[in-house]
Amino acid sequence: MRCWVWHCRTSRTCRSASARRSTCADARWPRPPVNCSLPWGSCSTRGTSPGGRCSTDAQTTSPPRRRCPGGAGCGSRPRRASPGREGGFGVGPRPAADRLGANEAPGGGMDPYVGRHLNWRALTDDDLVDLDSLRGQIELLDDPVVSSLERLVGMDDVTDLSDNSVGGWDDFGNLLAYGWNIVDEDGIAKVYLLGGVHPTHRYLGIGRSVLEWQQRRAIEWRDEHRPGEPVWLGCYVDHAQAGLGKLLEKLGFEQERYFYDMHRPLDDLPPLLDVDGVRIERFDQRHATDLLKLHNICFRDTLGTRRVGNSVWQESLTRDSFRPAWSWVALVDDAPVGYALSGLDEELALEGATFGWTDRVGVHPDFRGRGIAIALLQRTLVAMAEDGCDGAGIGVDTTDPASPGLLKRNLGYEPRDGLVLMSKVVPAEHP
Structure with a gap:
């Protein structure tokens, strides 16, 4: 499954081969399973975004110029137009305890368990550097149309991390998957679903499990903060991410806006x-x-x-x-x-x-x-x-x-x- 990230896009083009190799060389372990010197094919410039809008029927937004969590730059990635797909062996029975002992959320409230393939716990501010590294590796291969997390949903600050996010680590302490619910309480309660799975751990059903966890957590948040009200869930899908779109359809999502x-x-x-x-x-x-x-x-x-x-x-x-x-x-x-x-x-x-x-x-x-x-x-x-x-x-x-x-x-x-x-x-x- 490809990275599902949403709301704003910066106009950009493919980088040179030397820049791509530099990007790969700077990535933290585990590195993407790709030789960065291989040709990526043609790329197109782009710049759409949903943060500000064209208001006749259409709208536009400013490209993301802010820095990613942890201080690293968001940078563009060379695009490949191959469609994504969601693999699925399903999720097995929940073990008695995670190998890292990470089932306990801060304060004992939110249950961060997602599935059996990784060790799950809530993300904290201390994980922002690892989160940025993971997102960089995902974008290196997928080149999603949008990449800036904050600008994606028009946030002034990164918030609600420990209460509405989850990360999956391997036994060596490498962050390989994440889900992050961005809450907007202005008007009807809205929750944007952000997340991704490292390329080396796809087709195991992890992406589907993370999305299902995010949906459950959004409902829990609604029941805690806006009881008795509906809650809107939104997810932005690159046109090349056919697998993610089909997965969301199975979860009851429908197409609402086009960019x-x-x-x-x-x-x-x-x-x-x-x-x-x-x-x-x-x-x-x-x-x-x-x-x-x-x-x-x-x-x-x-x-x-x-x-x-x-x-x-x-x-x-x-x-x-x-x-x-x-x-x-x-x-x-x-x-x-x-x-x-x-x-x-x-x-x-x-x-x-x-x-x-x-x-x-x-x-x-x-x-x-x-x-x-x-x-x-x-x-x-x-x-x-x-x-x-x-x-x-x-x-x-x-x-x-x-x-x-x-x-x-x-x-x-x-x-x-x-x-x-x-x-x-x-x-x-x-x-």
Whole structure:
């Protein structure tokens, strides 16, 4: 089974062979069963993410630029488009005690037992370095579309680790599998399921067992903190992860939202569109606070999204890759009603290419259907072209898988990689 990680994506490309070998050499034992000097095949750039959203029907988000738990960088991985699958010998009877004596959770509350193949206990802050190492090894082979844990679900901080996570170790103390429930109590109770299994321990049913544990733990958390209420469970699946998608379907999850990366060259640009009664001007820092409020209004009714906090928003507007000159704001009577915020793809810049990426696009619900988003994006493309960009990209989040056709017809974007959000709602009466 492939790593199931979700919510935000950074535009990126394959690294050079030397960089891949360096990545492999830095990985902790057990190393991925692959010769890092082997060719990986072609890769595509990408940048979709569900943290901020395009609010006409589609949405975009800022690429993850934060660092992974434990302080190591999140880095991109070379992508292979082979579908994942879930193996399954099942899980045997529970032993009387784990070999590491790790069945006891901190405080004696949560039961961390998952299955017989590994030794299970709750994760703690002391495990963050090992967790980052495991995730790096998973991503080295799988190259998931999303990798940044915090940005994935719009968190300001890494939280709820010991209460809502579990790790599986071998007898030598190597972390080989994990599951982490990220809780969002804003509105309806929501729990995002993150997890993964090391490539050397797949096809043993471990991934399925971890997901089943996460579902049980989410219900336990609901009963402890939000009794008598439904709880929403969400999991993001790379389009190449066919096995994970089928497994989630068996557990009652359904497809809820779709995420696409779209790209286009910067020649033959469409003519600029003016919208009656709307003034469009370049982004300025004086717009920052009002745009955060607007952004959260744009997506407040979208299930499966989190409200963006001030620190995450400000960080996205102050990082080196952000380009105010490529970012635009739509105003009516001096109040912002739409925005398109863009930045430079830093990894492509290291390879000598200048590629613009639109991080966030939104239009106030009361002003949709007037062409504001198209007008904002047209100006974004022109600004990128004037600055000599080689191409442009955007990440789209939509409930309608046909929505990318609108951007293709009006702006010439072509779809590339994709994700799907799968979810289920556990009713209040569920035991």
